[in-house]
Amino acid sequence: MSGDVDEADRLARVTLSRAIEPGDLRVTGLVSELGASKVLGYLEAAAEVESHWGFGIAQELGRVDPAQVLEQAAARGIRFIIPGDVEWPTQLGALRDAGALHDRGGEPVGVWVLGSHDLRHLAGNAVAVVGSRAATSYGTEQATELSRDLATMGHTVISGAAFGVDQAAHRGALLAGGPTIAVMPGGVDRPYPAAHAQLLETIAERGLVVSEAPPGAGPTRSRFLARNRITAGLAEGTVVVEGAVRSGAMTTAHWTTNLHRPLLGVPGPVSSVSSTGVNQLIRLGSASAVTNAQDVITDVMTHAARAAGEGANVVDESFVPGPVRSLPRAVPAGASPSVAPRR
Structure with a gap:
């Protein structure tokens, strides 16, 4: 797993991961600039100053045995x-320069990370x-077909394992026998939603389950928000x-745009509330309209x-989508995946 990593740095990062909320910009920014060990020492000193912004974090640091x-x-x-x-994507x-x-x-x-595949390889x-x-x-x-075809074309599909589109995206990749990555709002050992425990088990076998939150952490609103930037950052x-x-x-x-990476949208019916956001992205020129995997x-x-x-x-503001080409179906109509995730 290690490249040129100082193990003291790894232990410091484990400690910080256990003590801070995912994506706490006050800490992530300092770590990128100064290194984890220096930031850890700085926060430990804050334990003596109740008015310091890091006081609450410092209280948690003392409870962590990183090893x-x-x-x-x-x-x-x-x-x-x-x-x-070597596995770091x-x-x-x-994300250091993508704002907040x-x-x-x-x-x-x-x-x-949970799963035996290499994260850098799959995310590449x-x-x-x-x-x-x-x-x-x-x-x-649409999510199932698009993800199935992307996987057939050799791409890893990343999503968040939630109900609805996320679930369909993972299942589409699994239908094609391709890898998929689930980015979680809580620990990788905390299936969320609970009904997707079998789906996440299958994803861990064929791909990876990833989280910025440490094992045992439950999902919270702020962790969902932090999770979304990891999803965009990996893709x-x-x-x-x-x-x-x-x-x-x-x-x-939002995070995809801030990272200056392609943002794409599948147009939906104008009468559908579920498609108001993506249709607006397309109308404003923030996202390119796509209808199939080849467009993507x-x-x-x-x-x-x-x-x-x-x-x-x-930022590329002049790109015009190329022509649509036909794509063979990855799985014959009516076929079932070898492992059917439970709803």
């Missing part, structure tokens, strides 16, 4: 990956497919399939080629 945390996680098949590890580093939303932001101090060719929990039949069908681009104007999918869209790949590959030539932080 024990790693040992307990390893016993459950969970590993902690940090910058410098370097694209997460772009709801006081959340920055490159994570580390991520907890990944597309996020996100959308409404209260998805319509149109939304679930080459994000596709929104249904999503109201105020929704988690729009938060992921064309946008993502075109952006990657231009970024390689012009610099990764240049």
Whole structure:
């Protein structure tokens, strides 16, 4: 797992991961600038100053035995990956300059991973497919077909394992026999929603379950918000399939835009409340309209080629989507996946 990582840095990051809320920009920003060990020492000193912003965090630091945390996680098949590890997805580093939303932001101090696949490898060719929990039949069908075809074309599908579009996205990738990554709002050992425990078990077998929150942590509103930036940060681009104007999918869209990566939307019926957010993104020019996996790949590959030539932080405002080409179906009509996730 280690590259050129100082193990003292790993232990410091474990301690911070256990003591802070995911995406706490005050800490993530300092860690990126100064290093985890220095920030840990700075926060430990704050335990003596009740008026210090880090006082509450400092109280938690003293309760953490990082070596024990790693040992307990390893016993459950969970590993902690940090910058410098060979498995660390370097694209997460772009979150350092992606701003903040709801006081959340920055490159994570580390991520907890469940599953035997290599995170850097899977995330190196990944597309996020996100959308409404209260998805319509149109939304679930589109997410399933799109994700199945993306997986057939060799792309990892990233989503959040929620009801609705997320569930359909994971299932579509599994139907094609491809890998998928579930990014969780709580610990990777805390299936959420509970009804998706079998789905998450299957994802861990065929892909990965990832979280910025430590093992045992439950989902909270702020952790959902922080999770969405990790989803966008891991992916080459994000596709929104249904999503109201105020929704988690729009938060992921925000992060994708801030990262200067392709934001794509599947147009929905103008009469559908579930599609108001994504239709607005398309109307305002914030997202490209896509109708199939080939559209998605064309946008993502075109952006990657231009970024390689012009610099990764240049916003491409002139791209026109390429022609639609037919794509063979990955699974014959009526076929079932070898493992059927429970609803």
